[in-house]
Amino acid sequence: MAGLSGADIAVIRSTWAKVQGSGSATDIGRSIFIKFFELDPAAQNEFPCKGESLAALKTNVLLGQHGAKFMEYITTAVNGLDDYAGKAHGPLTELGSRHKTRGTTPANFGKAGEALLAILASVVGGDFTPAAKDAWTKVYNTISSTMQAAL
Numbered sequence: 001m002a003g004l005s006g007a008d009i010a011v012i013r014s015t016w017a018k019v020q021g022s023g024s025a026t027d028i029g030r031s032i033f034i035k036f037f038e039l040d041p042a043a044q045n046e047f048p049c050k051g052e053s054l055a056a057l058k059t060n061v062l063l064g065q066h067g068a069k070f071m072e073y074i075t076t077a078v079n080g081l082d083d084y085a086g087k088a089h090g091p092l093t094e095l096g097s098r099h100k101t102r103g104t105t106p107a108n109f110g111k112a113g114e115a116l117l118a119i120l121a122s123v124v125g126g127d128f129t130p131a132a133k134d135a136w137t138k139v140y141n142t143i144s145s146t147m148q149a150a151l
């Protein structure tokens with residue numbers, strides 16, 4: 001991925017391994033989307049869980065499934081850090097294109113990224129150093145610009 005140093009790649013891989021080892025993709029993915037709706041309440045209206053309370057979101061099966069799929073694509077990007085063009089750009093472009101019909105706007109991506117970083121910080125704890133945060137910001141910006149280019 002352009003702009004990433006070897007140290008960035010190492011810290012992304014170690015922190016993502018810690019996230020994956022900390023719980024199920026369903027639970028972690030769901031918590032990212034609950035955080036996203038807290039930061040961007042209007043975005044919840046674009047999802048099948050539109051109008052549901054926080055308590056209901058915590059057990060909503062569809063939101064959990066969606067969270068797990070979100071996690072899969074972050075994993076695709078992490079696995080493709082050494083060859084983003086070959087391994088991750090294609091799947092993320094197709095994913096962005098599938099968001100066209102869902103009402104997703106470029107403006108939604110900023111808060112979605114903040115939500116991802118907030119959950120990473122809370123799960124990874126002290127290992128989520130300023131250098132880790134910078135590296136994750138670069139990775140998320142690349143993912144979101146790839147997806148937005150296909151919107």
Ligand code: HEM
Pocket residue numbers: 043046047048062063066069070073074095098099102103104105108109112143144147
């Ligand atoms: C890095 C950013 C994102 C990733 C990796 C991502 C990933 C996904 C994935 C994997 C799906 C499942 C369906 C499919 O594969 O096409 C999905 C569905 C969806 N995404 Fe995203 N997404 C992202 C950002 C957003 C944003 C910013 C919004 C804006 C509100 C959004 C709205 C939706 C909606 C409404 C669905 C359908 C959900 C459902 O029917 O349960 N996504 N997303």
